[in-house]
Amino acid sequence: MKSPARELLDLPPYGRTQVEKRADLTQRIEALTRFHYEACAPYRNVVDRVFGGLGRVDFRRIEDMPFLPVSLFKDLELKSVPDAEVIKVLTSSGTTGQQVSRIHVDAETAQVQSAVLIKVAQHFLGKERLPMVILDHAGVVKDRRSYSARGAGILGMAQFGYRPFYALRDDMSLDLAGLRDYLGTMKGRRILLFGFTGMVWQHFVQALEASSLRLDLSDSILIHSGGWKKLEALAVSQEDFRERLRAVAGIPRVVNFYGMVEQVGGVYFENELHFLQAPIYSEVIVRDPVTLAPRPDGQPGLVQVVSCLPTSYPGHSLLTEDLGVIHGADLPGTAMKGRSFEILGRVPKAELRGCSDTFQTRAA
Template sequence: MIYEDLLKFPPYSLPQKEKDSKLKNTLAGAFEHHFNNCPPYRKLCQKRHITPPLNDFEYPDLPYLPVEIFKKMRLSSVDDTAIVRSLQSSATTSQTPSTIVIDNITRMRQVNTLVWLLGNFLGKKRRPYVILDVDPAAVKAGQNTISARAAAIRGFLVAASSASYCMLPDGTGDNLKIDFDTLTAKLSKMQAENQEIVLFGFTYVLYVYVAQQLRQKGITFSLPKASVLHIGGWKKLQNEAVDKATFNSTISDVFGIPQNQVLDIYGFTEQLGLVYIDCSDGLKRVPLTAEIIIRDPQTLAPVPDGDTGLVELITPLPHSYPGIAVLLDDMGRIVTREQAEDQRYGTAFEILGRAREAEIRGCGDILSGKMTL
């Protein structure tokens, strides 16, 4: 079974046993491809005594790559002539970004997977997107944070029928200000027409630069058919003692959107295209194309459901680089494996923040021989 076959099913439609059969079959093929075509990855697998073919394996058996390795090495499983672009993470928690090489197979999988997942929550019909950030055309040299956000936002526009940007740089660096005239005119028109729109932005920007300022001015809207998608994590808001409940309540009050239509999205560059979106119970579930493991920060052994540890996410999506099992520096826990009230299947989890100090093993297994591509 190839990856594209998985996308023929709705993302959360299969019970675990049926999902495992299809996903493990696809992962076994992906593992063999990367083992045969990426020498550093093959070295890691051999040191861990795991070689193809994979038969009757469990998800924790797959050799994982610590996310840090993508900051230290350029890993590729295809010929250089097949690479169409290189992607870099925003490096928000370090000075060194991850670098991911992309071929056309991976690029198409990323786009098709994102559309597949967003369509499950928003419907297949494209909607107008109101982007609560800066138009990339207005970004000047040196505004690095805004540039990184603009690059991330562009990927989500594959599901948009149109895109309107409603913020401006304030001219002093990476800070923003609302274009009140544009935003209020746009949302007032959409409110009058009762449109099904998507408000999209980064979690911190949406709350601090938009919702709070609109509330302070007493400006509210009634957009019951709208949805809010926000990305980028909670670190900055947690530093300001803003939790998810407060965020959702504020966004709902300002924009007149039901709280269950305020959707937090989790994803990362090293498995771009895969996103994890809030279900009806406020938990994120892994779709048919992925699985999650939580590992003890000290021993790296899998922990029981409910325990907190380092998040590992597994997917056969990447073809051009061996990112099929990535151990992150995020902490999380598996909450339940039961079907959600909205009938979605999949392991349900929550992200609890970044690991403060975690020595993630694995880099040395690749780097010790000074092997490079």
């Protein structure tokens, strides 16, 4: 199946009002639901056994269409194309011992994913490639056969820059001299910086603060992604984060984005109001965590992400384990149309009382 997102690639990613966008996206999500129902047996089973079958589904509203809990990709192999068509398997980052999600991607899904990412990134960066500083170490992308989520994220962003410079050494220390040399050769040009939130904080902001050296990156943009958990634990707010980046390196624009390996193409960049924004290919829904009833704007709940992109696996509608809140749509103060939202954190891991084991398993 051709990805329903293909037909949207010529349009500006944030150009449709919420009403226009919904009418269009609803049909595309219906088409994907019907396609995956035919193509993926476990998905069909879930639709039949949890949602009562396609005949019982009301396709007039995305809120009423089937979804999968994102954790299902950890335990089940869910794909809608024959094995021969799978060109790569993406895995989520996870700490040792944790099960990881396995996402099967074919050529169509990979192409459209890349095209969508370009459209969205160009909205922020312009069409020209920028000299790029990656706030990570080069080792993360060395083994191209097994992309971690981190490596895949870096490679995905690297297509928007040229002469990438990895600013961290293998031991995660900041290569300040190398970075200064690099910036020296790029004088007068706008710089793109990219990194994962926790590492930007620990190995860039804090490293610079400790060294008492300052950088001049007054013509630059930093794009960052990844969980906020580490910073939350340190009581660092998003404002603090931007403020301290400005203080140590003069970076004027810092843009966060939210996404997950389980939903390729579901990329949500920050708008001018520092809320995350759903582009024309995607939607976000917030539900009551217990009853699953959709929550009105302003009321926090469990985040569901919807994307009309993935055809190789049924990841077009996923109930995440993130808590969030919708702040409205087509908001004044930003030119970006569509829903604006915020991620508030992650649902704590189930800690059930019970006859669970006294001791964790450990090597004797």
